[in-house]
Amino acid sequence: MNIDQISFENKTALIRVDFNVPLDDHLEVTDTTRIQAAKDTIIHVLEKGGAVVLMSHLGRPDGQVLDKFSMSYIVDKASDILGVQVQFIAESTGQSVVDKATNLQPGEVLLIENLRFHKEETQGDESFAQELAKLGDIYINDAFGTAHRAHASTTVVAQFFEQKCYGKLMSREIESLNRVLKTPEKPVVAILGGAKVSSKITVIENILEKVDHLILAGGMAYTFIKAQGGSIGDSLVEDDKQELALEILEHARKHNTQIHLPIDSITADAFSEQATRDVAPINAIPDGWMGLDIGPESRSKFADVIKACKTILWNGPAGVFEMEPFSHGTIALGNAVAAATKQGAFSLVGGGDSVSAVKQFGFEDKVSYVSTGGGAMLEMLEGKTLPGIKAIQE
Ligand code: AMP
Numbered sequence: 001m002n003i004d005q006i007s008f009e010n011k012t013a014l015i016r017v018d019f020n021v022p023l024d025d026h027l028e029v030t031d032t033t034r035i036q037a038a039k040d041t042i043i044h045v046l047e048k049g050g051a052v053v054l055m056s057h058l059g060r061p062d063g064q065v066l067d068k069f070s071m072s073y074i075v076d077k078a079s080d081i082l083g084v085q086v087q088f089i090a091e092s093t094g095q096s097v098v099d100k101a102t103n104l105q106p107g108e109v110l111l112i113e114n115l116r117f118h119k120e121e122t123q124g125d126e127s128f129a130q131e132l133a134k135l136g137d138i139y140i141n142d143a144f145g146t147a148h149r150a151h152a153s154t155t156v157v158a159q160f161f162e163q164k165c166y167g168k169l170m171s172r173e174i175e176s177l178n179r180v181l182k183t184p185e186k187p188v189v190a191i192l193g194g195a196k197v198s199s200k201i202t203v204i205e206n207i208l209e210k211v212d213h214l215i216l217a218g219g220m221a222y223t224f225i226k227a228q229g230g231s232i233g234d235s236l237v238e239d240d241k242q243e244l245a246l247e248i249l250e251h252a253r254k255h256n257t258q259i260h261l262p263i264d265s266i267t268a269d270a271f272s273e274q275a276t277r278d279v280a281p282i283n284a285i286p287d288g289w290m291g292l293d294i295g296p297e298s299r300s301k302f303a304d305v306i307k308a309c310k311t312i313l314w315n316g317p318a319g320v321f322e323m324e325p326f327s328h329g330t331i332a333l334g335n336a337v338a339a340a341t342k343q344g345a346f347s348l349v350g351g352g353d354s355v356s357a358v359k360q361f362g363f364e365d366k367v368s369y370v371s372t373g374g375g376a377m378l379e380m381l382e383g384k385t386l387p388g389i390k391a392i393q394e
Helices: 033-047 071-082 095-102 119-123 126-133 156-160 168-181 201-207 221-227 239-254 296-307 328-342 353-360 374-381 387-393
Strands: 012-016 051-055 086-089 109-112 138-141 164-166 188-192 213-216 258-260 264-268 277-281 290-294 311-315 346-349
Touching: 012 033, 012 095, 033 051, 033 071, 033 168, 071 086, 071 109, 086 095, 095 109, 119 126, 126 156, 138 156, 138 387, 156 387, 164 168, 164 387, 168 311, 168 346, 168 374, 188 201, 188 296, 201 239, 201 374, 213 296, 221 239, 239 258, 258 296, 264 296, 290 296, 290 328, 296 328, 311 328, 311 374, 328 346, 328 353, 346 353
Parallel strands: 012 051, 012 138, 051 109, 086 109, 138 164, 188 213, 188 311, 213 258, 311 346
Antiparallel strands: 264 277, 264 290
């Protein structure tokens, strides 16, 4: 069911949001991105004449009631952002919460206490989920970041509702991923970077036959280069994955997927911003040196591939972007993705570090979509059906 097909008039929507925001030492919210991201859905329900009960986790209290993880510290920021005074109750289940939720008037918003103060939340406990289900008439899941977890509030609770749907954020996430994986405009390029091959193998295997070009950058490229007989000096390598790297290359050849590996590297004599640097062919890095970023030839080769594509998926940095001297490869990829997007390509960036890189270097508004769910997005790229998504469809 789509959110636009549901009537919220005089109904209460129980919305699972992701308000797992960072707090500083004074318990002030330091980044409101996730609250902003949930706004569309909440306002939709209110404008359609409904009331809203918001539930989320915050941090990892592991079933204990810990003040520093109380949702009460989110109330002011949430009220500011939504333009509605958010009410708060320091419980997540029980009669007092049910009473408060039942008495909500259209236009009112109630935030309940951190779900993870109860260990039953992460255990996916059915009775706990049933208690939560008493708080609304309609269930909406808008917490894409936890959609890969079969927790009580993200998955189990859905079975107790006849009317349930994704929130607007979650819909956008799913649509963006489908636009890349299921109905892409060709040619399609996936850019995979980051530290290790091992953490991206399932992603590579799942997308290999779906894309026309696969750019492999970052630390993971060195395992491929070494497997092909290159000298990579002291660069990051997973020796036990060399055979797999060769199998991936062979698989790509059979499917006419073009794999692009870096040609050159920015090398350093230590893993440090202060290290002495040089440029070397990626397959001829001297001992005592390590490749920490892609070199200028690779940047221009990758940019050409990216700019010729109509659909772009980007996960993982091209180098150790946290250190300025090794950030230029990642910035070059960002520039190419931004240029392609300007020419009409659809670009999706997601998964942990690439999102921070995109934000840090100011590309956020120059790509088509930045995914909010690192782990959830990676699992979708791996071809898995996320429990939080399945629960809404059932
Ligand atoms: P991941 O979480 O797998 O996406 O990896 C991201 C991390 O990979 C970042 O912290 C980068 O610093 C790191 N990384 C990227 N390229 C390299 C490289 N050539 N050598 C070592 N670490 C790298």
